[in-house]
Amino acid sequence: MKSYTSKELREEWLNFYKSKGHVDIGAVSLIGDGTTGVMFNVAGMQPLMPYLLGKKHPMGTRLCNVQGCVRTNDIESIGDECHCTFFEMMGNWSLGDYFKKEKTAWTFELLTKVFGLDPNKICATVFEGDATVPKDTETASLLESLGIKRENIYFLPKEDNWWELAGTTGTPCGPDNEWFYPIRENKCSAKCDIGCKCGRFFEIGNDVYMQYEKTSDGYIPLQNKNVDTGFGLERLLVFLNNLQSVYDTDLFRDVIKYICEKSGVQYGASDDSTRSIRIIADHMRTSLMLIGDRNGIVPSNVGAGYILRRLLRRAIRHAKKIGLDTIELSSIAKIFIEKVYDEAYPFLFEKEAYIISEIDKEVEKFNKTIELGLKEFEKVINGINRKIEFLSSQNPNFKPSESDTIISGKAAFRLYDTFGFPIEMTIEIANEKGYGVDIDGFNQAFKEHQELARTTSSGAFKSGLAGTGEMETKYHTATHLLNAALKRVIGETSHQMGSNITSERLRFDFACDHKLSEQEIKDAESLVNEWIAQDLKVTREEMTKTHAVEIGAEHQFLDRYPDNVSVYTIGDVSKEICTGPHVEHTGVLGKFVIKKEEASSSGVRRIKAILE
Numbered sequence: 112m113k114s115y116t117s118k119e120l121r122e123e124w125l126n127f128y129k130s131k132g133h134v135d136i137g138a139v140s141l142i143g144d145g146t147t148g149v150m151f152n153v154a155g156m157q158p159l160m161p162y163l164l165g166k167k168h169p170m171g172t173r174l175c176n177v178q179g180c181v182r183t184n185d186i187e188s189i190g191d192e193c194h195c196t197f198f199e200m201m202g203n204w205s206l207g208d209y210f211k212k213e214k215t216a217w218t219f220e221l222l223t224k225v226f227g228l229d230p231n232k233i234c235a236t237v238f239e240g241d242a243t244v245p246k247d248t249e250t251a252s253l254l255e256s257l258g259i260k261r262e263n264i265y266f267l268p269k270e271d272n273w274w275e276l277a278g279t280t281g282t283p284c285g286p287d288n289e290w291f292y293p294i295r296e297n298k299c300s301a302k303c304d305i306g307c308k309c310g311r312f313f314e315i316g317n318d319v320y321m322q323y324e325k326t327s328d329g330y331i332p333l334q335n336k337n338v339d340t341g342f343g344l345e346r347l348l349v350f351l352n353n354l355q356s357v358y359d360t361d362l363f364r365d366v367i368k369y370i371c372e373k374s375g376v377q378y379g380a381s382d383d384s385t386r387s388i389r390i391i392a393d394h395m396r397t398s399l400m401l402i403g404d405r406n407g408i409v410p411s412n413v414g415a416g417y418i419l420r421r422l423l424r425r426a427i428r429h430a431k432k433i434g435l436d437t438i439e440l441s442s443i444a445k446i447f448i449e450k451v452y453d454e455a456y457p458f459l460f461e462k463e464a465y466i467i468s469e470i471d472k473e474v475e476k477f478n479k480t481i482e483l484g485l486k487e488f489e490k491v492i493n494g495i496n497r498k499i500e501f502l503s504s505q506n507p508n509f510k511p512s513e514s515d516t517i518i519s520g521k522a523a524f525r526l527y528d529t530f531g532f533p534i535e536m537t538i539e540i541a542n543e544k545g546y547g548v549d550i551d552g553f554n555q556a557f558k559e560h561q562e563l564a565r566t567t568s569s570g571a572f573k574s575g576l577a578g579t580g581e582m583e584t585k586y587h588t589a590t591h592l593l594n595a596a597l598k599r600v601i602g603e604t605s606h607q608m609g610s611n612i613t614s615e616r617l618r619f620d621f622a623c624d625h626k627l628s629e630q631e632i633k634d635a636e637s638l639v640n641e642w643i644a645q646d647l648k649v650t651r652e653e654m655t656k657t658h659a660v661e662i663g664a665e666h667q668f669l670d671r672y673p674d675n676v677s678v679y680t681i682g683d684v685s686k687e688i689c690t691g692p693h694v695e696h697t698g699v700l701g702k703f704v705i706k707k708e709e710a711s712s713s714g715v716r717r718i719k720a721i722l723e
Contacts, residue, residue: 113227114352116361121177124201128175138178142406150415151181155200156339163337175203189393190386192356197397199344207335214318214338215253230258238286239266243329247286265305274319283321290315313350316342358389366392366446374435387429394426399444403459403466408604410473412714413622416604421533423473437474441467484530491522520552582614584692585700595685596638600631608715616721623716627708639703646698647682664688
């Protein structure tokens with residue numbers, strides 16, 4: 112079996128499929144564009160979905176790439192041997208071009224001729240069929256003809272070997288063929304096979320054959336069949352190099368060495384410290400990727416920015432746990448940028464100064480609050496313990512139950528609101544110390560806080576208006592233009608957080624992690640006035656809330672809207688779900704002047720402006 116560095120494996124994958132007539136389409140942004148309903152690209156095939164559904168791809172019918180992905184749904188598993196929040200998927204696709212015969216042969220060639228696997232040991236799984244779709248004997252026959260032993264081909268049910276978009280109709284779907292290889296001798300029994308949980312068989316990757324269309328009545332054959340292949344880079348590096356963990360690969364080796372040198376902690380000395388080292392390495396890698404992405408984000412309290420903030424603050428906390436000075440976190444980012452991803456992601460090097468600056472700002476910001484927050488956390492724990500001690504003193508037979516060791520929702524929300532502790536961090540620290548958290552109580556406190564903020568900033572009428580006269584209507588339309596302008600000046604991380612409008616001025620709160628510079632204020636003001644001068648038409652359209660989100664309409668408190676909503680569009684610069692009145696043309700607004708920019712709350716800025 113051939114061993115590889117990460118750079119060699121990426122190159123090997125792309126060169127192999129280029130030799131088969133594929134075009135390297137490169138990677139897209141890690142940040143979701145709003146069309147897929149997720150914050151981040153979570154799979155290599157996700158950006159290709161429109162083309163798998165029938166749209167013509169501008170680069171042809173045979174495609175390949177190495178696509179970065181971000182998943183944080185299993186963040187609590189980070190620190191084990193295989194989970195990462197950022198990972199790379201090596202993929203290749205046929206869009207109505209070749210199908211099973213070519214794909215099975217090419218994957219087998221890659222595994223045996225290129226990677227050097229023993230064909231006698233390669234195992235595969237295929238779809239066993241059910242009442243709706245027949246057994247995939249075609250793929251099984253092709254695999255056997257290539258040289259895979261019949262006893263190494265396993266037929267498994269839909270839950271294992273079938274791909275489709277859940278809850279949809281009119282979409283492609285079909286069986287998949289997964290490839291496995293034994294990484295150690297059988298230590299279980301004569302029946303140890305693919306389904307055994309002992310870890311003997313390693314899943315290398317899979318080929319999905321989209322050959323059916325899902326209808327309301329079942330499945331019908333597709334005229335244009337697709338192939339979707341996905342092999343995880345990190346996982347494959349572990350397998351080909353006979354390693355125990357993704358953190359043993361060259362992707363993490365230099366960073367882990369640096370963390371150990373600077374902290375004085377030995378990697379592998381204890382499960383707890385090893386987990387912290389891995390969390391720091393993983394979270395810093397993902398953080399720099401998100402900040403340095405072509406559609407890069409910054410830490411904030413909303414949306415994707417909140418996920419980024421959570422990753423960075425979790426890395427900070429684990430750095431403190433092992434005695435690593437948090438100033439070293441930006442140096443860890445430099446190692447990834449300059450040594451690990453210098454060739455695969457050269458744009459990171461171009462944005463290095465900016466990435467480091469954003470990391471340092473978040474570290475500095477959190478360091479100012481975390482010590483106070485940890486002290487407050489200890490006060491909460493001490494309060495729980497004093498209560499238990501008191502109850503014990505009153506009743507010698509008293510034994511604390513699980514409910515007696517729960518941090519209240521209000522206390523957890525105070526840690527979040529006052530000290531910047533994400534609820535996930537409070538839960539994590541509490542669990543480490545043997546305590547629980549009233550999550551429902553936290554959610555209720557958070558909801559009450561949002562309602563109070565919304566009511567306070569909304570005035571007596573809908574959409575932040577204190578009235579519905581001519582000037583209030585003008586100011587309300589101007590807030591839409593200001594919201595759009597801030598997104599262009601600051602970036603897509605800017606979102607409306609609240610507004611208050613009278614007949615004399617507008618007040619607009621928006622997500623932003625820094626005080627706006629004079630140039631940023633000037634640029635936002637100029638954009639609004641430019642759009643006013645263009646006398647853009649304002650149109651209103653009724654549609655379902657789901658469709659409004661699909662077409663990219665801005666929204667706030669989406670769950671508060673009915674199923675059918677009004678979407679207001681201003682030229683090609685603004686599209687928002689809204690309930691307030693608007694002017695018909697922007698030319699009637701007059702001159703827009705920003706009078707003041709200030710902080711509203713943590714991660715939220717406020718602009719006060721007038722129309723002259």
